[in-house]
Amino acid sequence: MATIRVHLEGDGAAAADRSYDVVCGRGVVAEVGPAVAAGGTRRAVVVADESIARTHARRVQESLGALGIDAPLLTVPSGETSKSAAAAERLWNEFAGMAVDRRTHVVAVGGGVVGDLAGFVASTFARGLPVWHVPTTLVAQVDSAIGGKTGINLSGGKNLVGTFWQPRGVFADIDTLDTLPGREFISGLAEVVKYGMIVDSAFFSWLEAHAGPLAGRDPTAVGTAVERSAATKAEVVSRDEFETSGQRAALNYGHTFAHAYETLAGYGTLLHGEAVAIGMARAARLASLCGRIPPDVVERQDALLHALGLPTAAPQAVRDVDALLAVMARDKKSVGGRLRFVLPSRIGQVDLVDDVPEQLVRQVLATAEAPPKE
Ligand SMILES: NC(=O)c1ccc[n+]([C@@H]2O[C@H](COP(=O)([O-])OP(=O)(O)OC[C@H]3O[C@@H](n4cnc5c(N)ncnc54)[C@H](O)[C@@H]3O)[C@@H](O)[C@H]2O)c1
Numbered sequence: 237m238a239t240i241r242v243h244l245e246g247d248g249a250a251a252a253d254r255s256y257d258v259v260c261g262r263g264v265v266a267e268v269g270p271a272v273a274a275g276g277t278r279r280a281v282v283v284a285d286e287s288i289a290r291t292h293a294r295r296v297q298e299s300l301g302a303l304g305i306d307a308p309l310l311t312v313p314s315g316e317t318s319k320s321a322a323a324a325e326r327l328w329n330e331f332a333g334m335a336v337d338r339r340t341h342v343v344a345v346g347g348g349v350v351g352d353l354a355g356f357v358a359s360t361f362a363r364g365l366p367v368w369h370v371p372t373t374l375v376a377q378v379d380s381a382i383g384g385k386t387g388i389n390l391s392g393g394k395n396l397v398g399t400f401w402q403p404r405g406v407f408a409d410i411d412t413l414d415t416l417p418g419r420e421f422i423s424g425l426a427e428v429v430k431y432g433m434i435v436d437s438a439f440f441s442w443l444e445a446h447a448g449p450l451a452g453r454d455p456t457a458v459g460t461a462v463e464r465s466a467a468t469k470a471e472v473v474s475r476d477e478f479e480t481s482g483q484r485a486a487l488n489y490g491h492t493f494a495h496a497y498e499t500l501a502g503y504g505t506l507l508h509g510e511a512v513a514i515g516m517a518r519a520a521r522l523a524s525l526c527g528r529i530p531p532d533v534v535e536r537q538d539a540l541l542h543a544l545g546l547p548t549a550a551p552q553a554v555r556d557v558d559a560l561l562a563v564m565a566r567d568k569k570s571v572g573g574r575l576r577f578v579l580p581s582r583i584g585q586v587d588l589v590d591d592v593p594e595q596l597v598r599q600v601l602a603t604a605e606a607p608p609k610e
């Protein structure tokens with residue numbers, strides 16, 4: 237078990253109070269009850285993905301119940317379409333119907349969808365309820381549950397409405413990943429590779445050396461990957477909580493492209509991590525075309541992504557360059573109409589670049605490589 241601290245600095249004593257722990261390891265779901273009880277409440281509401289309501293969410297409820305905390309369960313249908321205004325409204329109304337008040341803590345159990353939605357609802361209901369995250373997907377354990385970004389989608393784009401709302405604590409139980417479908421697990425490895433690319437070249441090398449055990453879901457390798465990724469996410473968030481200094485923006489490596497692919501493919505067709513893998517492959521090619529990295533960086537990243545079972549080229553259905561560019565221009569990360577990219581300068585370092593010629597972006601979007609060899 238490892239405990240990683242998210243230090244939130246900036247405005248004196250109040251900010252210090254908002255710091256929290258990310259507890260990673262096997263069986264840490266059992267720690268939820270004691271932590272919430274120590275947070276000083278007797279009342280919680282568990283918001284869970286319906287697919288794990290009777291398994292992992294039940295264990296969270298048991299852990300809370302053992303400490304005398306009443307914790308009714310609300311379920312959310314699985315899938316990206318639950319990150320909607322309609323789903324948020326349903327939860328707001330359910331909270332109201334249960335007389336949820338500001339002493340009630342929200343415990344989100346599920347992947348990034350439930351975490352982003354429940355976090356958003358918690359941050360807005362009664363002007364803000366404490367929230368705890370129990371991430372049950374690899375994406376959520378290494379990324380979405382840490383850092384306090386919440387959000388829902390609009391038809392015009394992903395995550396267009398949301399808040400910054402830091403959790404009281406995060407419990408990343410590796411054992412909950414055992415039930416995760418293979419494609420979902422592999423998809424989560426894209427965010428893991430991202431940490432190696434943006435800040436941690438030693439971790440990137442470790443991933444190259446352990447790609448086999450990781451793809452094979454060896455618990456020791458998975459545990460190390462989750463801990464190290466969560467620690468990097470925590471550190472970046474600690475340094476730049478509100479994405480003002482540019483450091484947190486590094487986490488968007490591959491994501492400007494990824495969001496465009498996800499939007500065009502229809503939410504949920506391409507898994508988030510798959511889109512991120514393709515997006516990182518595009519970003520590295522763009523960096524290479526801009527003369528920022530030698531071609532071997534592109535090749536090393538491609539090789540690692542392929543070794544982990546991830547794609548580097550977009551499916552035929554989402555190769556419409558004009559449509560992709562149109563979505564990217566609407567992305568909230570574009571500044572004053574100019575496209576902004578996070579591009580590598582080597583393995584383990586990225587920069588924010590906003591003077592990329594559109595012609596080069598078109599070129600990397602249009603390139604169709606052969607699919608990875610089996
Ligand atoms: N807030 C952030 O900082 C942040 C960061 C990254 C991603 N995200 C968001 O996260 C979302 C993607 O998250 P995700 O990949 O976790 O998707 P998800 O929440 O849709 O979960 C993926 C699938 O796994 C199922 N599932 C969840 N846990 C399971 C388990 N233990 N066993 C079996 N099945 C399980 C779900 O029902 C779903 O079908 C996107 O909406 C993305 O925008 C947010």
Ligand SMILES: [Zn+2]
Nearest residue numbers: 379427508512
């Ligand atoms: Zn992501």
